[in-house]
Amino acid sequence: MKIVVVYGGKSAEHDISILTAFSIIKEIYFEYYDVQPVFITKEGTWLKGEPLTGPVAFADALKLEEAPEAHFATKEGEQSTGVMINPCSIKDEDTVVFPILHGPNGEDGTIQGMFEILDMPYVGCGVLASAAGMDKIASKQLFQQVGLPQVPYVPFIKTEWNEDPEAIYNRIEGTLLYPVFVKPANMGSSVGISKADNRDELMAAIEEALKYDRRIVVEQGIDAREIECGVLGNDDVNTSVVGEVVKEVGFYDYNEKYVNNTVTLQIPAEIPEEVSHKVREYAATAFKAIDGAGLTRCDFFLTESNEIYINEVNTMPGFTEFSMYPLLWAETGINYKNLVEELIQLALKRYNEKH
Template sequence: MKITLLYGGQSAEHDISIISAHNIAQSIMYDVYTVQPIYITRAGEWIKGPLIDTSLPNSDLMRLVPAEEMTWGDDAKASTGQAMRPGELDREDNIVFPVLHGPNGEDGTIQGFLEVMGVPYVGAGVTASAIGMDKILSKRIFDQIGLPQVPYHAFDHRLWREDQEEIIQRIEGSLLYPLFVKPANMGSSVGISQVESSEALIQAIENALQYDHRIVVEQGISAVECEVAILGNEEAHISYVGKLIKDVAFYDYEEKYINNRIEMEIPAILDPAVASKIQEYALRAYRAIDGCGLSRVDFFVTSSQDIYINEINTMPGFTGLSMYPVLWEKTGLTQRNLVEELLQLALKKYEQKK
């Protein structure tokens, strides 16, 4: 059996995908698999890397990463990759692991392609990927199933160009500063700003519009951030709740990946009733979007123990330091077993559909 690791990709989360894929490759150690890395450049070209023999020492896995694209790490060897067309993807005895974060990877586009190709793949299908990536659509669905969320206001590029003043008035009429401005489709805090004034709000919206044509502005909330991991198809398992120990205003890209300032408390020290509510909400959100394989669900918990769902990530960061694999590790599932379980879940879903 072959595992195809698709990584890199055209989104702003390209670099994180490289680290995630590299980390996952190190957990595929079973004699039964070979690993075929396929690197997607920022321009969207597919580059087939050398087959990785998982029985070799870990250092060999560095060949997974094309050195010229590696912005983290150091000792990456040059890629010996060859350009390929996506349609040349192996359809026999192959499980694809699309380790891609953000638009064009985590949003249903690649998943649709893999459906058409008829290959098993890890993680969410088209619907869950598209909804999970879209902060506006997922909020609408969470509202509908009664999950508590911070108040928000959503609009698109066209409305903004037509009547900026009206939008600012509406936002300021219903929400209180500080506000969070987010592109609807993105991750890793890319394009997100926290703002305290109308002036900054306008700037933040213009900035977010560089990443997506749809925008969501949320009520900023003073709260701890808790995250929980889900693993499974129809029968989904849930991890301990983890808490982010925060000493910054909010977790922007820099704090997440460059300063590595995130510390985690797992299991989070929480009122047990709050922890189980979070787990229950997470599973309900997962079902509502038709989740499959894996997801990480993010929450806010205020000092008065109010819980708000923030978002669901259907292909969460999977680096060695990422919350998703670490939550499972602490819950009792090693990363190696976690990766194996994800592959088995992919096969199960594929068999069911046949």
């Protein structure tokens, strides 16, 4: 069987995607799969070539980003720029696509729609779940519908802001107390998210978020622990043990996630058994609310008095060997290799059920 690993992408989370892709390629390359890497540049060009394996490839995937020509190998094992391809040309018999793309254009249903049109099996959530999971306003509305607890929020679009910012301030200040978190509705890795403690900061935060999306959500800031739970399955789901992101800072922003590395993952989280049970139940409910498939990582807040609030779902969570999602499953009894294998099997199962 051929696995087409699609990674990179026209997204602010391009670099994270490369890290994950190299972890996964490394894991499945030496197995019985025929791995075809397909790299999407930041400009949106699709490139393919032979998988680059061995120490050069895996030493520092982010360095490869500075030299995109290093992504592939020639048949002789030399580094290669690969060749430009038409996205639709990835269609082949006995091929499963493994899209390892985070954020808009990859995790939001757009590329999933292309795989549907091409009639190919692909790993992870379908069009609806990807779009609903990526859009924080849509997912909050779905979570509300199934009774999941969440912090109060105010959604609006760019046009409303441009026409009457005062009305937006009034809606926010009439519903929420500072501090608040301002987020582009469609993004990840904390890109475009800011905390605002007053109206001046709120204005700056809104302007910042608007760089990434025309849909904005402002949330009640909450002083809480951050706990996460993995979901794996299609119509029948399993949930992982619960993990905690232990921070030295209040806000788990892009730098803390990928640059400073001041965050430690506590797996399993030191929380009461009933809390863990509830979190797992909520994670499965959230998965069903968006019609998830394959995988999601569900992020929660846990207050000092053990109140649980759902924050968001990620339909293509970080997936390096050091990322929360695979580590949660390792603790639950499924190692990295088996997890990748299970995701491919779930993709095939879903595809076969439709045909």
